[in-house]
Amino acid sequence: MLKNNPSNTRRQSVPCITIGILISNAIFIPTGFAQHRTAAELYKRTLSATCANCHGTNGKGVVNGDIPLIDKFSQIALYSQLNAYKTGNREGTIMPQLSKGYTDDQLHTIADQLGLVNEGPK
């Protein structure tokens, strides 16, 4: 009988496996890229979140906080301020010391992230 012929079953399963591999690739390859993008995004957000203790989320301030708001700066202006603190061109109580704890790359990342939020629609 045709139904019980083992060679017939094998022939049918090969296209099924091929289709299965194609479908799983279609699902998992974009997911892989998405995870990569999310990790980079997470790094930027986490680094910028270190400023939120004093400046509030996205630099918008904290209730009764006497710390200046930093939600008015563009990416370039923010980096320029951070760099000025780090190099001693701008004085302060906390920021000169704090900014020295970040690499130049990290200051760029923070300025890009927070400045981008500031420059976006409010």
Ligand code: HEC
């Ligand atoms: C421990 C509290 C604290 C943290 C954390 C902190 N800041 Fe500040 N920030 C201050 C204070 C206080 C000032 C006022 C200047 C000074 O005395 O150092 C200030 C000033 C600034 C200014 C200048 C604001 C203006 O109006 O000119 C910028 C820009 C700034 N901070 C950015 C940041 C960024 C970006 C981070 C995260 C990397 C950060 N700060 C983390 C306390 C903090």
